[in-house]
Amino acid sequence: MCTALHLQESAGCISRRVRAGQNxxxxxxxxxxxxxxxxxxxxxxxxxAEGSARICAFPMAGDVMALDGLGSATHATxxxxxxxxxxCAIERxxxxxxxxxxxxxxxxxxxxxxxxxxxxxxxxxxxxTSSAQDRLGAFLMDLSRRHRAQGYSGRDFTLRMTRxxxxxxxxxxxxxxxxxxxxxxxxxxxxxxxxxxxxxxLESFSKRYGTWL
Amino acid sequence: MCTALHLQESAGCISRRVRAGQNxxxxxxxxxxxxxxxxxxxxxxxxxAEGSARICAFPMAGDVMALDGLGSATHATxxxxxxxxxxCAIERxxxxxxxxxxxxxxxxxxxxxxxxxxxxxxxxxxxxTSSAQDRLGAFLMDLSRRHRAQGYSGRDFTLRMTRxxxxxxxxxxxxxxxxxxxxxxxxxxxxxxxxxxxxxxLESFSKRYGTWL
DNA sequence: CGATGAGTTGAATTCATTCAATGTCGGTGG
DNA sequence: CCACCGACATTGAATGAATTCAACTCATCG
Numbered sequence: 001m002c003t004a005l006h007l008q009e010s011a012g013c014i015s016r017r018v019r020a021g022q023n024x025x026x027x028x029x030x031x032x033x034x035x036x037x038x039x040x041x042x043x044x045x046x047x048x049a050e051g052s053a054r055i056c057a058f059p060m061a062g063d064v065m066a067l068d069g070l071g072s073a074t075h076a077t078x079x080x081x082x083x084x085x086x087x088c089a090i091e092r093x094x095x096x097x098x099x100x101x102x103x104x105x106x107x108x109x110x111x112x113x114x115x116x117x118x119x120x121x122x123x124x125x126x127x128x129t130s131s132a133q134d135r136l137g138a139f140l141m142d143l144s145r146r147h148r149a150q151g152y153s154g155r156d157f158t159l160r161m162t163r164x165x166x167x168x169x170x171x172x173x174x175x176x177x178x179x180x181x182x183x184x185x186x187x188x189x190x191x192x193x194x195x196x197x198x199x200x201x202l203e204s205f206s207k208r209y210g211t212w213l
Numbered sequence: 214m215c216t217a218l219h220l221q222e223s224a225g226c227i228s229r230r231v232r233a234g235q236n237x238x239x240x241x242x243x244x245x246x247x248x249x250x251x252x253x254x255x256x257x258x259x260x261x262a263e264g265s266a267r268i269c270a271f272p273m274a275g276d277v278m279a280l281d282g283l284g285s286a287t288h289a290t291x292x293x294x295x296x297x298x299x300x301c302a303i304e305r306x307x308x309x310x311x312x313x314x315x316x317x318x319x320x321x322x323x324x325x326x327x328x329x330x331x332x333x334x335x336x337x338x339x340x341x342t343s344s345a346q347d348r349l350g351a352f353l354m355d356l357s358r359r360h361r362a363q364g365y366s367g368r369d370f371t372l373r374m375t376r377x378x379x380x381x382x383x384x385x386x387x388x389x390x391x392x393x394x395x396x397x398x399x400x401x402x403x404x405x406x407x408x409x410x411x412x413x414x415l416e417s418f419s420k421r422y423g424t425w426l
Numbered sequence: 427c428g429a430t431g432a433g434t435t436g437a438a439t440t441c442a443t444t445c446a447a448t449g450t451c452g453g454t455g456g
Numbered sequence: 457c458c459a460c461c462g463a464c465a466t467t468g469a470a471t472g473a474a475t476t477c478a479a480c481t482c483a484t485c486g
Contacts, residue, residue: 046334050424052342056334068331071324076331111284113326118281118289120333121259121269127340128384129265132442163465171341173443178466194451194465211263345474376433386475391434407433407483 014089018081024065027078031069033089037061040085041160044077045168055169056120058082058143058161061150067109067116082160122213127171130212133180135170137209140190140197155199227302231294237278240291244282246302250274253298254373257290268382269333271295271356271374274363280326295373335426340384343425346393348383350422353403353410368412 015038018024024035027047041060047053056077059065065087068076073092126135148154159166167174184190189205191198199205228251231237237248240260254273260266269290272278278300281289286305339348361367372379380387397403402418404411412418 046338048335048338048425052338054338054341056337068327068334071327072331076327076334110326113323113330114281114284114289117326117329117333118285120330120337121281121289122261124269124333124337124340124384125259125261125265125267127337128267128381162463168341171337174464175444175466176442179442182466212261375431387432388434388476389474392474395434 014091016087016089018085018087020081020084022081024079024081024087025075027075029075031066031073031075031092033091034067034070035065035079036088036090037063037065038086038088040081040083040087042079042081042085043161043165044079046077053168054171055161055165058165058169060146060160062146064112067113070113126212132170132172132176133183134209134212135172136166136177136180137184137205138212139166139170140199141206141209142213143197144199155202157197159195159197227304229300229302231298231300233294233297235294237292237294237300238288240288242288244279244286244288244305246304247280247283248278248292249301249303250276250278251299251301253294253296253300255292255294255298256374256378257292259290266381267384268374268378271378271382273359273373275359277325280322280329283326339425345383345385345389346396347422347425348385349379349390349393350397350418351425352379352383353412354419354422355426356410357412368415370410372408372410 013036014033018040024042025031027045037059039061041058042065043055044057044059044065045053046056057063059079065079066075066077126138130138143157143159144154147157161169162174163177164174167177170177172180181190181192184205185192187204187208189199189201189208191200226249227246231253233253237255238244240258250272252274254271255278256268257270257272257278258266259269270276272292278292279288279290339351343351356370356372357367360370374382375387376390377387380390383390385393394403394405397418398405400417400421402412402414402421404413
């Protein structure tokens with residue numbers, strides 16, 4: 001895996017706090033840096049000219065944000081903190097779009113960007129081929145995996161986003177998120193208490209939902 | 214706009230022909246280069262571990278392919294020619310993932326990659342928020358725009374892919390593609406004869422479907 | 427020309443949405 | 457301290473969009 005750590009280590013990096021609910025940056029703003037998440041979690045929202053919007057990602061510790069704006073030097077999405085968070089700003093070189101030692105694209109950043117492309121494409125497969133409940137299962141599986149990667153349990157975690165956010169991300173109504181959670185509970189694989197999710201039967205759960213992302 | 218031209222000009226570039234139906238590369242293969250399309254058109258298919266697949270893009274003249282494999286040095290999708298096509302292979306440096314003069318990521322390639330991320334995210338918004346017919350309309354609009362960018366008509370073009378391909382790309386059954394085309398014809402905005410599409414009422418068409426991508 | 431893959435169209439079904447009502451959690455102020 | 461409020465969440469019932477299954481037609485290419 002390739003995380004934000006390499007970027008943090010490699011270059012001048014300005015630490016910054018963001019309060020829950022605040023925007024780290026807004027769609028359309030000039031972009032001066034990319035950000036690595038140190039702690040907390042975010043949601044990135046993309047709004048089309050037409051007015052419809054969707055949540056594109058839920059970055060958390062170890063993820064890099066704002067890669068989609070590197071080329072155009074403009075933020076493509078709005079990044080909102082779900083928690084009180086701490087980020088690390090990696091500044092752009094003033095001249096070119098991505099030069100300077102902090103932007104040594106040849107190595108890690110190229111991987112980060114192609115991973116980002118791949119991630120989006122995988123979600124697209126998911127959206128195009130599977131049912132609402134399967135999509136939600138894959139989403140929880142992904143969250144579980146990322147929590148584990150951070151050293152946490154992986155079968156007992158707290159959702160930082162609302163049902164509505166999840167629905168926006170997965171392309172379903174918030175009511176369908178609720179019903180799908182209830183459905184998975186009826187299958188005996190998870191336990192849900194408000195925003196706390198416990199995977200009670202990991203074998204069965206990953207058998208059903210684990211093959212996606 | 215940033216096209217493949219810059220890459221073709223900048224570096225050693227090996228020309229290559231691909232016949233209709235043949236694969237330029239397959240998912241999982243080691244990646245030795247990225248490709249710029251000179252002529253013809255392609256489809257890229259991503260298959261998940263689970264077995265479900267989706268068409269992720271329809272690259273045509275001016276587009277760059279295989280950016281999603283740059284980081285991992287492995288092709289993330291299978292790229293199939295829809296036409297007899299001509300491509301231009303831009304070789305990877307043997308050592309790092311993307312070094313050497315041909316891979317000057319600092320400039321154009323960074324833009325190409327972030328554009329690719331953005332494109333995938335826009336499609337995701339589309340998939341999550343709009344009806345089958347609106348998605349198809351946006352797709353045709355996108356094709357029209359790309360044809361125009363190549364100096365062609367933009368309101369009279371030929372689809373290179375099957376209804377099934379379109380359905381896979383847009384996340385709908387091939388029958389729904391048919392019905393949506395019929396629906397748009399009933400609205401009086403397009404004329405469809407097999408794979409030829411004519412936009413008969415461009416103002417009305419772009420009013421309905423033009424605000425998406 | 428026949429054969430085969432591609433495309434259209436109809437009818438029944440299913441999955442998800444929408445609308446609506448109700449329930450729960452956290453904070454804020456009386 | 458508790459009541460109240462608003463945001464978040466659950467659940468039910470009706471509706472609707474898209475899929476599935478099926479029959480049939482139309483191109484295209486040996």
